Each structure stands twice: as C-alpha cells, then as structure tokens.
Amino acid sequence: MITEARVRQIIDKAIDEFTASESFQDLVSGRLSVSAMRQFIRACFLPHYQSTRVLAFEYSVHGGPQSELLQHNMLEEMGLDDEGISHPSLLEDLALGAGYSPDEVTELIEASGEYARAYYAQQIAFPTLRDLGLAILLESSAFECFLSRHADQIGSALEQHFGFPKERLRWFALHGELDVRHAEEALSVVRGYVDFHRLDDAHFERIARATFAHSPFLSRYFADSHQAMQAPQAPGAFQASRAPSRLIHAQPTEGQISAVTIYRLDIPFRSAFRHALANRTASDSVIVCIQDSAGVRGYGEGIAREYVTGETTATMAEVLATALAPRLLGHVIDDDWSLATLRDLFRGWLAAMPALKGGAPPNAACCALELAIIDWLLRRSRRSAADVLPPARQEVEYSGVIPVEGLAEVAALARRFTEFGIARLKVKVGVGDDLARLRTAREVAGEGAQLRVDANGAWSAEEAIERLRLLQTVGIECVEQPVSAAAGANALRRVREATGLPIAADESLVTVDDARQLAAAHACDIFNIRVSKNGGLTGALAIAEVAEEAGIRVQVGAQVGETAILTAAGRHLAAHVPDLVFAEGSFGTLLLQEDIAEQELRFGPGGLAPILRGPGLGVECRHEQIERFAVEIIEVRG
Numbered sequence: 001m002i003t004e005a006r007v008r009q010i011i012d013k014a015i016d017e018f019t020a021s022e023s024f025q026d027l028v029s030g031r032l033s034v035s036a037m038r039q040f041i042r043a044c045f046l047p048h049y050q051s052t053r054v055l056a057f058e059y060s061v062h063g064g065p066q067s068e069l070l071q072h073n074m075l076e077e078m079g080l081d082d083e084g085i086s087h088p089s090l091l092e093d094l095a096l097g098a099g100y101s102p103d104e105v106t107e108l109i110e111a112s113g114e115y116a117r118a119y120y121a122q123q124i125a126f127p128t129l130r131d132l133g134l135a136i137l138l139e140s141s142a143f144e145c146f147l148s149r150h151a152d153q154i155g156s157a158l159e160q161h162f163g164f165p166k167e168r169l170r171w172f173a174l175h176g177e178l179d180v181r182h183a184e185e186a187l188s189v190v191r192g193y194v195d196f197h198r199l200d201d202a203h204f205e206r207i208a209r210a211t212f213a214h215s216p217f218l219s220r221y222f223a224d225s226h227q228a229m230q231a232p233q234a235p236g237a238f239q240a241s242r243a244p245s246r247l248i249h250a251q252p253t254e255g256q257i258s259a260v261t262i263y264r265l266d267i268p269f270r271s272a273f274r275h276a277l278a279n280r281t282a283s284d285s286v287i288v289c290i291q292d293s294a295g296v297r298g299y300g301e302g303i304a305r306e307y308v309t310g311e312t313t314a315t316m317a318e319v320l321a322t323a324l325a326p327r328l329l330g331h332v333i334d335d336d337w338s339l340a341t342l343r344d345l346f347r348g349w350l351a352a353m354p355a356l357k358g359g360a361p362p363n364a365a366c367c368a369l370e371l372a373i374i375d376w377l378l379r380r381s382r383r384s385a386a387d388v389l390p391p392a393r394q395e396v397e398y399s400g401v402i403p404v405e406g407l408a409e410v411a412a413l414a415r416r417f418t419e420f421g422i423a424r425l426k427v428k429v430g431v432g433d434d435l436a437r438l439r440t441a442r443e444v445a446g447e448g449a450q451l452r453v454d455a456n457g458a459w460s461a462e463e464a465i466e467r468l469r470l471l472q473t474v475g476i477e478c479v480e481q482p483v484s485a486a487a488g489a490n491a492l493r494r495v496r497e498a499t500g501l502p503i504a505a506d507e508s509l510v511t512v513d514d515a516r517q518l519a520a521a522h523a524c525d526i527f528n529i530r531v532s533k534n535g536g537l538t539g540a541l542a543i544a545e546v547a548e549e550a551g552i553r554v555q556v557g558a559q560v561g562e563t564a565i566l567t568a569a570g571r572h573l574a575a576h577v578p579d580l581v582f583a584e585g586s587f588g589t590l591l592l593q594e595d596i597a598e599q600e601l602r603f604g605p606g607g608l609a610p611i612l613r614g615p616g617l618g619v620e621c622r623h624e625q626i627e628r629f630a631v632e633i634i635e636v637r638g
Contacts, residue, residue, distance in 0.1 A: 002194050002204045004187040010208050011142045018217040019150065028153055030161025034099075037162055041098040042108065043221045045091050048171075049112040052077045052088075054140055058189075061133035066192035069185045090171035097158070097168025130197050134204070135211045137193055141186035142216060148183040151176035210598040210620060256292055256332055257376075260325040260369075262317050262634040263287040263626050265563070268593045273560050274404040275428040275456050283561030283592055284313050286364070287626055288320060288372040290328070298376025299621045301565035302368030302532045308485075308507050309533060310360040317634060319365040323353050325636040328369065337377060339388060342370060343538035360510060363535035370536035371569055375616035384613050385568075389537070391575035391611045396583050398607040399424040404431045407440045414444035421606040424450045424582065426480070430458025434467065438474045452477040452582075457484035457507050461491040465498045478502035480528060480555075485510075489521035496523065504528050504555055511535075515543045519550035526581055530557040531569045544577050558585025564597035568617040571601070575611045596625045 018024055026032045027040060055074040059067050072081070079086030095105045155172035158164040194204055267283040274280070288300045304311035311319075327349050334341070346366050353362075378385060400417035402410055402425060410427075417425055427441050434453070441451060453476055459467060464482035471479075479501050483491045485508040496503045504526035505518050510533060518524050527547045534540045547554050556574040559566065567586050574583040586609050588595050588602030595601075597619040603609040612618030627633070 002191065002199075002201055004191050007138075007141070007187050007190045008145075010138070010212065011145050014142055014212045014215060014217070015146050015149070018146070018215050021215075021218065021222075023218060023222040028150075028157045030157060034162070037158070038098050038100070040221060041095060041100075042111075045095055045108050046112045046115040047220050049088050049091050049109065050116045051140075053116065054136060058133065058137050058140065061129055062137075062189070062193055062196065064192035064196035066185075066189045069189055073185075085170075085174065087171065087174070090174060093168050094171045097164040098162075130199075131207055134190075134193060134197075134199070134207045137190055138208060138211045139216045141183075141190055142212075143220075144186050145183040146217060147172075147175040206598060206622075209622060257290050257328055258293045258637065259291045260320075260328060260372075260636040261289045261291075262320050262325070262368075262632075262636070263289070263630040264313050264317055264632040265596075265626070265629045266631045267561070267563070267596075267629045269561065269591055270589075270593055271591075272403075273591065275430070275454070280560055283563065285561060285563050285566070286313055286316050286320070286368055287563070287565065287596070287630075288325075288368040289621075289623070289626070290369075290372045290376050292376070292380075296376060296380050297621075297623075298372040298374070298379060298616065299565050299619075300368040300371030300373070300375060301563055301569075302364035302366075302371075303559040303561065303566065304364045305533065305559070309363045309510055311362055311364050316362065316365045316368070317632065319353075319362045320369060321634045321636055324349060324362075324365060324369050328373070329636065333373070333377065335381075339374075339538050339541065342373065343542065346370060346535075346538070361535065363510065363539065364532050366539070367532045367534075367536035370538060371531075371565060371617065374537065375565075379616040382615055384615060385572045385617050386575070386611060386613055389572045389576040391572075392578050393575055393580070393611075395608050395610050396571055396574045396580075396586075396603075397424070398422075398583050398586050398603040398609060399426055400607065401425075401584060402427045402437075402441060404428045405437070407436060410437050410440045411444050414441045418445045418449065423448060424452075424607065426452050426454055426582075426584070428456070429453045429467075429471070430455040435470050435474070438471055438476070442474050447475075450477050451475060452480065452504075454480035454504075454506070455482045457481045457487075459483055461487065461494045464495045468495070468499045468501060472499070472501070476501070478504055478526065480504040480526075481506040481508065489518050489523040492518070492523040493521055496525070502526060506530075506557065509534070509543065512539070512542045512546060515546040519546055519552060524552065526553045526555050528555045528557040529573070529577075530559060531573060532559050532562075532566060533557075537569055537573060540573055544573075548578065553579050553581040555582040556580065556584070558587075561591065562587075563592070564588065564595050564599065564601050564619045565617065565621065567601045568612055568619045571609065571612055572617070594625065594629075596629070597621050 032040065052074055055070055055077060059070040059074060062070060075081050077087045092105050095108055100108065151172040155169040159166060159169060263286065265283060265285045265287060269281050272279060272281045285301050285303050289297055291297045302316060304313050304316045306312050350361055374385065400422045402413045414425065425441060425445055427438055438451065438453065453471060455464065459482055461483050468479055468482065481504065482495045492503055492505060492508065502525040503523065505524040506528040509515060509518060509527055515527060527543060529540045529543050531537060531540050534543055544554055554577045556570055556577065558570055562585055567588065570585050574580055586601055586603045588600055590602050599619055601619065
C-alpha cells in the first residue's frame with residue numbers, strides 16, 4: 001500500500017537532486033549573473049502565476065475528502081481567504097524587485113498566458129485524466145515541499161547577492177510560511193487521491209517514475225540549463241538487477257554520440273504464441289540506447305528471426321557492438337538530416353560489412369540502431385516522428401491475431417476479439433486441423449467478420465492450392481505467405497492464379513530487391529511490411545514506395561513480442577502509408593507480462609489506436625525496466 005512516507009521519499013529524492021545541482025547552488029550562492037537571475041525570476045513567474053488553474057484542475061479530479069484542502073489552497077492563491085493576499089500580485093512585486101519595469105511585468109503576465117496555452121497543448125504521456133491528475137498533483141506537491149524548505153533560502157540569496165528589497169520578496173516569504181503546512185497536507189492529498197481512484201502500488205509507481213523522470217524544478221526554473229543536462233535517475237519500486245555486461249571501447253574520430261548500449265531482453269508472455277515456424281513464450285527483443293554528452297537518449301528495437309533474415313539475437317548484438325555502433329560513434333549527423341540521408345548512411349556501413357548467412361543483410365540490427373538514432377535526433381530538436389512521417393489518418397485499426405491453438409482456445413480468443421469490437425481476424429494455419437480452427441473462428445465471430453489466414457510458408461504450391469480451396473468454403477479475405485520464401489515468387493503467383501485469393505507476401509519480402517521481384521512477377525496483392533524485418537523505417541518506406549508504384553496494397557505487420565518501441569515505430573508507419581489494408585501489433589501487455597514504456601500503447605475498442613505525437617518515437621522508456629529484463633548488456637563507448 002502506498003503510504004505518505006513513500007510519497008515523501010519520492011518527493012525528497014527529487015528535491016535533493018535539484019538542490020545538489022549546479023544551477024541551484026549558483027542561485028543561492030550568488031554566482032548567477034544578473035541576466036541569469038532575471039531569467040530565473042521569469043521562470044518562477046510564468047508557471048506560478050497560473051497556479052490557481054492547476055489547483056482547480058486538481059480539485060476537479062481528486063474526488064476524495066482531501067479535495068477540500070485543495071479548494072482552500074486555491075482560495076488562498078486568489079487572496080479570497082481571511083488574509084486577503086493575492087499570490088499573483090506578490091509575483092508582480094517579485095518581478096519589479098528583479099528590475100522588470102511595469103510594462104515588462106504586464107508582458108510577463110501576457111507571457112504567462114502563452115505559457116499556459118502551450119502547456120495545455122502539449123502531447124501528454126498518460127492515457128487517462130486520472131493518471132494525468134496524479135502526475136500534476138505529485139509535481140505540484142513537490143513544489144510545495146521544495147518551497148517550504150528553501151523559499152527563505154532563495155529569498156535571502158536574492159536580498160544579499162542581488163539587492164532585492166524585502167518588500168519585493170513577500171512571495172518567497174509567504175511560501176516559506178504557508179507551504180510548511182501545505183507540504184504536510186500535500187502528502188495527505190496524494191494519499192487520498194490514490195485511495196479514491198483505487199490505484200494499486202504498481203500503477204502509482206509507474207506514474208511517479210514518469211513524473212520525475214526529468215527534474216520538474218530544473219525544467220521549470222532553469223529550462224535552458226536543464227536541456228543540456230542528463231536527467232537524474234527516476235525513483236521507483238524496481239531495482240534493476242544488471243545482466244552480464246561487456247564494455248567495448250571504440251575509437252571514434254569526432255562524433256555526437258558518446259555511448260551505445262545494447263540490451264538483449266527476455267520478457268515473459270502471458271501465454272505462448274504458436275505458428276507454423278515457431279512457438280514463443282517470451283519476447284527476445286534487442287534494445288539499443290544511444291546517448292550524447294548532454295544526456296539526451298534515443299531508444300531503438302529490433303527482433304531477430306533466423307528463418308527470415310538469418311539473424312539471431314546473439315549475431316544481432318554482435319553486429320551492433322562490433323560493426324554498427326563504432327561507426328556511429330565516429331560519425332557526425334548533420335542537423336538538416338532526413339530519412340533519406342539515414343538510409344544512405346546505413347547503406348554505406350553495410351557495404352563495408354560481410355553479409356550474414358544466406359547473404360541476407362542484418363535488418364533487425366540496422367532497425368534497432370536506426371530507430372534509436374531517429375528517436376535521439378527528434379528528441380534533440382523536440383520534434384515527433386509524426387513530423388517526418390506525416391499521418392494520412394488520425395487513428396490506426398488493428399486486427400486480432402489467433403495463433404495455432406486448440407479449438408476451445410480459438411473460440412475463446414475469437415470471442416474476446418469480437419466482444420472488443422474487432423471484426424478483422426487473422427488465423428494462423430499450416431499446422432494440424434486448419435479447417436476446424438477456421439470454422440470455429442467463423443462460428444464465434446459471425447458472418448460479418450473479415451477472416452484471413454497466414455500459413456507462414458508451411459505448404460508447397462500444390463498443398464497450398466488444395467488446402468486453400470477447403471478454407472475458402474468458410475470465407476477468407478486473403479492468404480499470407482502460403483509457400484516458403486525459398487519457393488520463390490513464381491510459386492506465390494501460381495497459388496494466386498489457381499485460387500483467386502489475394503496473396504500477402506511476408507517472409508518472401510525482406511529487401512527492396514525482393515519487393516521489386518515480387519512486383520515484377522505479379523506474385524502478390526499485398527506487401528506485409530514489418531519495421532524490424534525490413535531494416536527499420538527507412539527500409540520499410542522504400543518497400544512501401546515500390547508497393548505504391550506497382551499498385552500493391554500495404555499491410556503493416558509486427559514481430560511477435562514487440563515492446564512499445566517497435567510498436568510506436570509501426571504505428572507511425574501505419575498512420576503514414578497511403579494505401580493501408582491491414583495493421584497488426586500493438587498488443588502490448590495483452591501479450592507481454594510487462595512492457596518497457598510509461599505509456600500503454602495497446603489498441604482500444606474496435607482495434608483502434610491514436611497516432612503518437614510525443615517527442616521522438618512518442619514513447620518514454622523506463623530505463624530501469626529495460627535493465628531488469630536484460631539477459632546481456634553490451635556497452636560501446638568512445
């Protein structure tokens with residue numbers, strides 16, 4: 001159970017990290033320049049001038065009896081209590097003490113309104129008002145606790161080192177007095193919020209980690225310096241037990257990235273997932289984290305499938321550590337980068353590397369590093385992947401996928417998807433009694449459901465033609481990869497012509513050359529593009545261009561066991577491509593026992609999920625969670 005002591009511990013940690021920072025020490029010691037001091041006062045003014053609105057929001061979402069304390073604090077801020085002191089007027093006095101003219105104070109008031117409008121328009125990382133309310137309540141409680149302890153110290157520093165008249169420092173003096181009481185009340189208010197909304201401990205800890213992942217004090221009071229800092233380690237319930245780690249030193253020339261860390265993960269599934277080529281019980285993703293000297297991080301992910309790209313998690317990690325990461329450490333990426341320049345960059349790196357078994361390129365490894373670079377570049381410039389991949393739609397509709405299971409399990413899954421409003425279902429075939437499984441899915445889902453099948457290359461062309469004629473009696477929209485990739489494009493075309501069914505190419509579609517050959521042979525109607533399989537977003541986009549030129553439709557597929565990183569990349573791709581026929585993935589914790597991001601990206605009712613607008617790929621990764629699930633960690637540094 002979350003206690004007031006736990007809330008205090010989280011807030012104390014954030015305060016201690018801030019007061020130990022160079023920015024705070026420069027302020028209280030008088031080492032700040034006059035212009036930097038004025039900037040600090042401005043940074044105090046803009047958010048705190050709007051504090052009554054924040055309190056009003058907290059009051060509206062609290063619901064518990066402690067909400068009366070929030071109401072009283074709001075009246076205090078407005079000067080409507082017995083004391084009759086308007087806190088915004090004290091902030092105006094503070095600005096005058098910093099040397100702002102009356103006209104400049106008026107401009108600050110207007111700027112505060114702009115600040116609020118920009119704040120309200122930000123993409124939020126929380127799926128519900130309940131979660132957002134807790135995050136804002138935790139942050140405002142942290143500020144009350146901070147001011148109760150350090151307002152007098154800051155006021156004294158401003159008076160002694162910068163010559164503020166005492167009468168202009170009443171805002172700090174008042175907060176030093178009032179916030180002693182408010183700070184104690186805040187712990188009770190947070191605890192009451194948790195009780196009212198019936199939040200379990202894990203949920204509370206997840207929101208707390210997201211709230212304090214970056215110092216709220218630095219981001220509010222010293223925004224300019226905070227952008228050049230590494231965010232402090234967020235508090236949380238999980239203590240990362242580090243996997244066996246290797247440190248590899250590269251020899252970069254001049255580079256922007258100072259470190260690349262590779263994580264081989266093992267995240268258990270809630271239930272096994274079986275198809276004709278594999279039976280999986282856990283996610284074996286490989287995560288790449290890159291970091292620059294300013295502490296800005298980018299995260300990427302790839303999933304190896306030896307029967308598709310020739311990669312294993314071991315070879316993937318080795319390629320990343322010994323071939324790709326050292327090249328990144330020695331490379332400067334221009335500020336005017338584009339997805340096309342990134343694709344050319346990787347082409348150059350790959351040309352200097354030996355091919356994997358069977359001559360296939362290391363697509364999953366390239367994907368993991370490329371996504372990390374894209375995430376980092378976008379975060380550095382405070383942009384979203386949606387800015388470089390403009391969405392053609394505002395939400396993506398995901399299909400349900402039914403693995404090879406017994407009839408009872410197939411019925412249960414079909415019922416679950418149908419009750420959730422998902423009408424598009426893909427049934428895995430090629431093992432056992434496919435017809436019985438498909439009939440079961442049809443009986444449960446109804447005649448209105450759109451069923452398609454995926455054989456994962458289990459059949460020869462002759463077998464495919466024979467079995468698909470039986471399955472067509474149940475009613476299917478299309479068939480995915482009826483024959484093996486080794487059988488070639490002509491075998492796919494033969495099945496297509498004999499059955500009249502639309503064919504989706506998956507395992508046959510790894511490279512752009514594969515796409516061109518399939519298009520030239522008229523072997524398929526749909527390209528199943530998967531970000532990891534096809535070498536990242538740039539490889540996926542290149543294949544999508546071939547599809548558009550050839551009049552082939554696009555299915556954005558997923559690797560079984562993707563974490564939120566690949567899910568986000570796939571979401572951006574699915575939102576962007578013009579002729580999307582199906583989308584798969586976004587199962588999140590419906591399949592994984594735990595995910596590695598603060599946000600829950602799984603689809604909602606009807607299989608619908610919104611586009612992502614947050615910085616980078618749009619997900620905030622929980623670094624300690626990645627380390628907790630890592631079975632191997634490889635660090636590559638300059």
